[in-house]
Amino acid sequence: MTTNRPVALVTGASSGIGKAAALALVDAGFEVVGTSRRTSGEAHRDGVTFLDLDVASDTSVARAVDRVIEKFGRIDVLVNNAGIGSAGAGEERSLTQDQQLFDINVFGLIRMTKAVLPHMRAQGRGRIINISSVLGFVPAPYMAAYAASKHAVEGYSESMDHEVRQHGVRVLLVEPAVTRTAFEANSPQPATPLPVYEQQRQVFEGVMAAAMKDGDDPATVAKAIVAAATDPKPKLRYPAGPTAGRVSALRRLVPSRAFDRQIRKLNQLPA
Template identity: 45%
Template sequence: MAQGKVIAITGASSGIGAATARLLAQQGYRVFAGVRNPDSASPIPDVTFGKLDVTSDEQVSSFVEWVLAEAGRIDVLINNAGVSLMGPVENTSVAEAAKVFDVNVFGPLRMIRASLPAMRRARSGLIINVSSVLGFLPAPFMGIYASSKHAIEGLSESLDHEIRDFNVRVILVEPTFTNTNLDVNSAVTEAAPGAYAEQLDATTRAVLAQVKSAPSAKWVADQILRAIEGPYRMRQPVGKHATLLSQLRRFMPAKAAFVRRSGSASIKFSRLTECWRA
């Protein structure tokens, strides 16, 4: 149950963040939602919005200090803000990759560094990092996004070992495809695909087809609520397909995840890649 617990969530203007903020507020949690532009954010009943760009040290510090001043504590930190990038690894510039990592990896790191001192003092807290099945699966033409999610999984596991003695734990929520603007409007690398054009086009069409038929963000929000209120588990895949993928990944070689038919530009997705989250 909520019992007046205080939630701080990033990336709450739309998609998973907005759905999660709404659901937790409905369940009685006190929700502070970080968005880059609070004035343009759609209001959510009983959710308090604050200005937050997770790539800014100053804004992260100000947001966390504001929540602590208003509520006295942070019981649950949800690192949800994220960006995507699609394109061949070879054609991805270091600057493009750095932008993805700044949001998807260093953003959570900034929030964790700012929030942990109060959690340690209270000897209570939960950090939920929104990852993806691409945190443990390969994905052609999504190498930078996937590597950022692999990174947040490694950070989360290591951090959990460091802070559990203070009664603070870390959870990874791992969605597959989710029908959100992030997934539908994924950024693409600036450089032309060149030799990869055929494969990239076929992969992009297949991924978009999966995203458009995927469940809504509420699907992930429900899992985040279960993660907060249920028994502790480090990794929490969202839905039966993600759970299956997590189990299969232990036994299936990486090359089995993607098959390109000889002499054809068509792409065949295996059971593993049918459930990617873009």
């Protein structure tokens, strides 16, 4: 089977931002394949074809990309959305926890990119849209590993975009702020909680709960993803929503010492 419609592959599409993005791309005229680790085979829901995929597995990634090519004959857009969060102070998390996070958030994204690039280069066009975060360019106390992974995504994406642009392929970034999903609630707790961080960790959890309550709707991020997928002249970065836009501007314009003070104030850390 082949299709004349553009084909988008969205990882982590069973809920949250990934689900909203998959549905928005369907509305924008794409044939959409969504992936999840819990699909239990190939399925079709709400106009989206779902496939099993574990981005931490080379074999699973290769199998899923080959299946999309076999079924539709093309991949025009890859949305690297699959990811996990982190909770607790950096010292409290085990190295294994941090390695698992990077294997999904960073190396999973790299696996997917490597798998689709030969197809995109062969067809002379394609867009790889990597879901970063405002935490890809600002610090995040008590989420250090997650922020580090998104900083890595930013550097990888911008560098890769220079490499593949001459082949008709773009690598673009969508940068959400806090978004109302179950993402934070599903973040693994630190392996070795330490009393020295307990009080401040609880403060941070309260700050995050309040921010999540007032966070952006996943549809806001989906809108930015569709723009990245369809803009005739795409931008490297797409801040998703007004909060992300303000944070991006402040990071560029505010002196580093003042920005540092603001981060500590927002996170209720001692001055």
